[in-house]
Amino acid sequence: MMSCEKGYSDNMASQKRDVIGEVMSVYKESCPSLEVKELVIDPKELAYPVNTPRERTVYSVKAALSAVVEQRPFLVTTGTxxxxxxxxxxxxxxxxxxxxxxLGGCDIKEVIEVTEEFKTPLTPIKLDIKDLDIVIKELTSDQHLSCAVWHRLGLQLGLYDPRLVDIDKKNRGDPVECFHECMSAWLRGEDKVREKGGPSWSSLATALxxxxxxxxxSYIRNKYCTSNQLIA
Known part of the structure; x- marks a missing residue:
């Protein structure tokens, strides 16, 4: 899997998925005993002329997927x-x-073994500002949460009232804009958000x-706060 230049990354994940899916399909049909064990990351800047040595970083597919399943934000590569x-x-x-x-479009159980220990609740998945679009989609588009609750929700998430009042004034009371800015402040960990456990699906469910x-x-907890969804 190669990296791409800035500005061309929008479809990178889907392209990777398609390519990996094609590879998996071919080896299942022609080489069923073959296992996919590594993924290769080419350098961010491919050096030219072509005779310039290219360094590559190689990671284990199983190790990467296991880290995701275990909800670890990191992959242990060498030593510590x-x-x-x-x-x-x-x-x-x-x-x-x-x-x-x-996964190349496959079920995770086809690629790695998901053990019994991961069927129990795990450490809350931490969120950050990069997850704003997912949080907004889950709450409003998928679950139809009214944006009008933004002030009450913000208080329970750990945002101070003066900040929420400023958000209201800045956006002239527009509930949609206020909701978006409120969730953005939460994901950035403003005010006493960290004291309430930090931005996570678990703390969001508690506030709701x-x-x-x-x-x-309940929907948030069932989907994100246990690992049952990984093996369903």
Missing amino acids: RRTELKEILPHESLLDISNLSL DTIEEKSIA
Whole structure:
């Protein structure tokens, strides 16, 4: 899997998924005993002329997927050296495991063994500002949460009232814009968000429960706060 120039990364994950899916299809039909054990990351800047040596970084597919399943943000490569998973899969959401390009469209159980220990609740998946689009989509588009609850939700997430008042004034009371900015501040860890566990699906579900959005809170917990979704 090769990296790409800045500005050409929008479809990189889907392209990787398609290519890996094609490779898996070929080896299953022609070489069923072959196992895919490594993925190769080419350098970010391919050097020219072509006789210039190119360094490559090689990672284990199984190790990368296991780290995702275990909800570790890093991959242990050599000794105690850690590589961030987002460095390996920079254009993908680690929250949506079924769509990871490394699976090539396959079920994760076809690629690695998901053991019993991961069927129990795990450490909450931490979120950051890069996950804003996913959080907004889950809450509004998928679960139809009213943006009008943004102020109450923001307070429960750990944002201070003066900040929320400023957001309201800045956006002239527009509930959609206020909701987006509120969630953005939460994902950045503003005010006392960290004291409430930091931005995570678990803390979001707790806040939703508090403002009586219990059905959405249950949905979030079922989808993101246990590993059952990984093996369903």
